[in-house]
Amino acid sequence: MRLNEYQTKQLYMRYGIPVPRGRVASSSREVQQITEELGGQVVIKAQVLVHGRGKLGGIRVARSTQEAEKHSMHILGKLLHKLPVHKVLVDELISFEVQYYVSIAIDQTAGQPRLTAYTLVNVNNGNGVFQNDPVEFLIDPLFGLLEFQIRDIALHLDLPREHWGQFKQAIQGLWNVYWECDAIKVESNPLVISDDNGLIVLDGEVELDDKALFRHLELAEMRDLMSEDSIQKEARKYGFNFVPLNGNIGTVSNGAGLAMATVDTIQLFGGYPANYLDTGPCRTPGLAALAFKLALNVPDVSILFVNIFGGISNCLQVAQDLIQVVDEMEPATPIVLRLSGEGAEEAQLLLSTINVEIFNNFEKAIRHVIKKANMISEVGSYERVH
C-alpha cells in the first residue's frame, strides 16, 4: 500500500525527518489561506498515487496568493492518469542548490533491506537530472542501519560536514520508518540542502507491506481509496490478487502461478483474458463465490473460465460456491470450468445439475473457451496486453 505525499510527510515528521511546512487542502479558498500563512511563496502538489506528477501538470509553483488560487483551480479536479485530484498539498517554497536521493527498499533475493543514495545534478535548467554513481549496501535486519554506515553515505555524497548531524537524524529517521512501520520502500527524493533551513526532505514516498497492516491499524486507515476502482477494492478486501486485462475471457484461478499460467496460455492460444484473478487458498465457504461474482462483473466479460487445481483449496467447495452464485445471479455469461486435484470428482458430480461445461485438461479447456469466446464477441475488438 502506497501513501500519498502528505501522509508520507506526516509520518516523516513524526520520526524526526525534516520536511517543509505545509498543509493539505481540498479547495482553492483553503489553498489561498495556507499560502498566506506560509508567506506567499508555495508549491502546490496534486495528491494522487501516480508517478511523474510534475510532467503531468500536477505540481506548480506559486509566488503569490493570486497565483496559488489560479494554479489550485487548475489542479483540483484534474485527472492524472485517470485519477481525479481531490486534494493538493501546499508546501512552503524552498530554494536549494544541491539535492540527493536516498531510498531503503527490500532486496528480495538477499532477503534484506538495501539502501541506495546518490547526488542529483541539475542539467538543462532543471529539466533533467543526472545522477552520480550511487552508494548501495544491504542492511542486516538483526542490527539495523548503523551509524558508521550513515557516515559512509555522507562521505560518498560529499555532504558538507556542518550538515552531518542533521543528515544522521534524517537517515536514521528514514530507517526507523522503514523498520517500525513494516515498509517495503521508503524514499526521500529529493533531500536537499536549502538556502536557509539546512537539510530538508522535499518529497518522499512510502510503500507499506499489506501483509503487515494488521499490526499498524492507524496506517492502514491512510489507504487512498480513490486510487482503486470498485472491483479492485472488493478483490483486496477478500485477499484476492486481481489485475484487469482488457479482454473478454474472465478468469478465476487458485494460486499465483496457476492464475498467471491461465492468462499466459489464453494469450498463447490466441485468446484475450479480461482479468487475472488469484483467489489464494479457497477453503472457506463463500470465498470462491465472491471471486466468481467479481470476475463476472468485469466489464466486457463474455465467458467465465474457472481453472482450479485442488490442493489446499478444495474443488468441491468451489463447486458449491459456484452453484450458489448461479442460483443467486442467474448469469447469462457461459461458464467453463477446469477442475483437477482435491475434490475434483465430487465437484464434477455436483455440477452436473447446472448448465456449465467441465474439463479435466487445462489446455483442452482453454482451447474450448477461446473458441466459444470468439463466437460470442467480435474477433479483433480486443487488444492484447503484451
Place this chain on the structure above:
Amino acid sequence: MSVFINQNTRVLVQGITGTEGQKLARKMIEFGSQVVAGVSPGNGGGWFMDGKIPIFDSTHSAVELTGANVALVTVPARFAKDALLECAAANIRLVISITEGIPLKDMMLVKRFYQMNGVRLLGPSSPGILSPGLSMIGSFPFREIKPGGVGIVSRSGSLTYEAIDTLQAAGVGISTCVGIGSAPIHGLGFIEVLDAMQMDMATQEIVLIGKVGSDEEIEALAYAQNNILKPITVYLYGYSHSDKNNIDLISDDFAIAKTMEELADILTIKRNYSEISST
C-alpha cells in the same frame, strides 16, 4: 536416493491441532511419511489419531523425545515468525513453511536466523517436498506418485501440481519435487536445490518452474549454464505480467516448455531417445 529427505525422515507437524494441520498430517501418513510428533502450545500431553502421534507444547521437547528432524509449519501468518524461529532453535535441520502472507519483516529476520544456524527452509507459501516411496512433507493432492528420474524445483505451488499431474499422465516418474515457495522472501532458492539435484543419483534430469523476469530465476539459470550438468527443462509463467523477459537469455542452453503438455512432450521424447540409444 533423493534430495533433502529420505526414508529416515521423521516429521514433526507444528500446528497439528488446527484444521489444516490435522488434514495435512493425515495425508502425509497416508502417503507413507513417518509423522512422529505434533506441536501445539497448550495442547501438550494429548495425542493425535488415537494415540499414534504424541502432541507436545514445545518443539524442543518434541525433537528430544521423538527424534524428529524435519518440521512442517502450518501456523497462521501472524504467528509464523515465532514458530519458524522455534524450529531452528530446536535443531530441526529442514523446515517447510506452507503459510501464505507472512509479513516481509518477519521473513527477513527468519531468513537471517536460518542462514546463521545453517538450517534449510522451504517456503513460505511452499507446497512442500516429496520423494515418491520415501516421504512427503506438505500438501500434494495425489494418492500416489510414480517414482522416476525427473526432479522438479518450482516457485509456484499450483504449477507444481500441474507439472506432476501432466508428467504422471505421460508416464514420467519423479525423483524429488521441491517447492521453494512463492513468497517474495523465502528460504532455499533455485541454486541450492539445483546443486542438491546435481548430486542426487536418482535425479537424471530437472524441471525448473519459475517466474518470467524474476531476478532469482535469471541468476539461477545463469548459474546452471556453467554448473549443472544434468539437462534442465524450463517452464516460466507470468508473460502477461512482465515486460522483462529472461527467456531470450536462456533459450539456447535449456529446453523451454510453453505449456505443461509441451513439458511432458520434451521429457518423453528425451526419455525415449535415451532408452533407444542405451540399448
